[in-house]
Amino acid sequence: MAKRERPRTGLPAGVEAAWGLRERPGRGPARGLDVTRIVTAAIGIADAEGLAALSMSRVAAEVGVSAMALYRYVESKDDLLILMEDAAIGPPQPGPDPERGWRAGMEHWTRAHRAVLRQHLWVVRIPIGTPPLSPHGVGWMEQALAYLRGTGLPAGEKLGALMTLNGYVRSNVSLLADIEEATRAEGTEWEDVERRYWRLLAELTASGPFPAIKELLASGELEGPPEADEMDGDFEFGMATILDGVAARIRTHARDT
Secondary structure (H helix, E strand, O other): OOOOOOOOOOOOHHHHHHHOOOOOOOOOOOOOOOHHHHHHHHHHHHHHHOHHHOOHHHHHHHHOOOHHHHOOOOOOHHHHHHHHHHHHHOOOOOOOOHHHOHHHHHHHHHHHHHHHHHHOHHHHHOOOOOOOOOHHHHHHHHHHHHHOHHHOOOHHHHHHHHHHHHHHHHHHHHHHHHHHHHHHHHOOOHHHHHHHHHHHHHHHHOOOOOHHHHHHHHOOOOOOOOOOOHHHHHHHHHHHHHHHHHHHHHHHHHHHO
């Protein structure tokens, strides 16, 4: 009896594979090789050297097969990236009970999302082609929307709050990735780059019409060695500002209904 094929979903092959909607190869060209081992090897390369170092041939060499053999398990590099991202972000981290309020939940979600991306900076280098479709990506989306369920916000504004926070997290981590790449290339530390920047800015604006910048530099708050958690403090400030805006929208809807 002929084997019945699953109906095509129109999803990328990598997404179908992540959801178990696509048959995984049974026997392959190398004993012990499977998709999980391939994805793990690819993540190791990206973590150590960045996404630019990743190629199908490099992954194939890492797992000990030819590049052509690798395609038996993963159809393309794009499909591999989908599987890598889903494995790297993992399921959403358990958070506070929704009964503690939407804000505590969204603070947890935002911090946890940033922490995961900071562990795998290359994830923010993957172009976004669609909204979340992989199992873990959908799981993170579900957790955030669950925290917003009791806010009284209409569906579009709940989604807007989620998109704004997600964009903020990715922007923040993209900056961290830029810094990591720049300091690695120059063989220096970010603290040295920052000190040099403030010194150069002071010299460049000393005789020009830059009163706001001069006031900032004269405040004394930028002097001394940068605090280790300075970027975390900046992140917390931005997150609080966004959540204050969401809270204002919730109050507005409560008043108008």
